[in-house]
Amino acid sequence: EAQVTQNPRYLITVTGKKLTVTCSQNMNHEYMSWYRQDPGLGLRQIYYSMNVEVTDKGDVPEGYKVSRKEKRNFPLILESPSPNQTSLYFCASRGAGGPYETQYFGPGTRLLVL
Amino acid sequence: AQSVTQLGSHVSVSEGALVLLRCNYSSSVPPYLFWYVQYPNQGLQLLLKYTSAATLVKGINGFEAEFKKSETSFHLTKPSAHMSDAAEYFCAVSVSQGAQKLVFGQGTRLTINP
Numbered sequence: 372e373a374q375v376t377q378n379p380r381y382l383i384t385v386t387g388k389k390l391t392v393t394c395s396q397n398m399n400h401e402y403m404s405w406y407r408q409d410p411g412l413g414l415r416q417i418y419y420s421m422n423v424e425v426t427d428k429g430d431v432p433e434g435y436k437v438s439r440k441e442k443r444n445f446p447l448i449l450e451s452p453s454p455n456q457t458s459l460y461f462c463a464s465r466g467a468g469g470p471y472e473t474q475y476f477g478p479g480t481r482l483l484v485l
Numbered sequence: 486a487q488s489v490t491q492l493g494s495h496v497s498v499s500e501g502a503l504v505l506l507r508c509n510y511s512s513s514v515p516p517y518l519f520w521y522v523q524y525p526n527q528g529l530q531l532l533l534k535y536t537s538a539a540t541l542v543k544g545i546n547g548f549e550a551e552f553k554k555s556e557t558s559f560h561l562t563k564p565s566a567h568m569s570d571a572a573e574y575f576c577a578v579s580v581s582q583g584a585q586k587l588v589f590g591q592g593t594r595l596t597i598n599p
Contacts, residue, residue, distance in 0.1 A: 375528075402585070404586060406587075411494070411591055412591065413575060413589035413590055413591045413592050414529075414575070414577075414587070414589045415589075416586040416587075419585070419586060421585075429586060430586075461528060461529065463529075463587075469581070469585075470517050470579035470580065470581045470585045471517045471534070471536040471579065473519075473531050473534060474519075474587055475531075476521075476528040476529040476530075477528055478527060478528040479526075479527070479528050
């Protein structure tokens with residue numbers, strides 16, 4: 372089954388404790404992206420990757436890091452989480468055809484930073 | 486810059502009634518437009534998308550949307566609401582340059598009354 376998986380689904384942590392949210396897709400997609408969802412704001416892009424070893428900032432990259440060492444994986448790293456990073460996070464992927472292609476979303480990771 | 490505005494953060498209809506969720510876009514180039522649905526505690530699922538092939542687009546679960554360039558609109562409709570349609574709906578425009586991201590509206594929560 373074609374899918375995007377994320378782990379963990381739920382996470383409670385404390386300010387300053389480094390964490391990683393994993394994302395993996397099995398569709399051989401070149402393009403991957405991270406979004407955060409906040410009430411009343413819709414989804415906003417954090418980082419994206421056009422291919423292996425190619426990453427760039429989205430609209431709200433502060434406090435986040437990413438890496439793309441393998442085509443299927445695109446982890447999101449919070450090196451020193453803060454309460455304003457409490458949010459619902461989604462990973463997405465699509466093929467290389469272009470912006471008309473469908474982005475497929477993972478199930479989401481709900482993060483609470485105390 | 487491309488943007489999307491969804492009119493109405495909450496819409497409530499009776500079961501069997503018409504569903505109309507409004508979306509207006511702003512784009513200086515021909516847009517690629519998407520409607521996604523988010524059921525409780527789940528990721529985003531594509532309902533339908535407009536890629537310039539036809540102005541009336543049919544999607545899953547009986548939903549359809551009509552692209553109207555003169556009104557810069559892409560409203561989502563369903564003739565007869567079902568209880569299972571209760572969810573949050575997001576309209577998005579795909580940015581064709583740079584990050585090639587999806588720019589989302591704020592979302593509309595649809596409630597179905599028995």
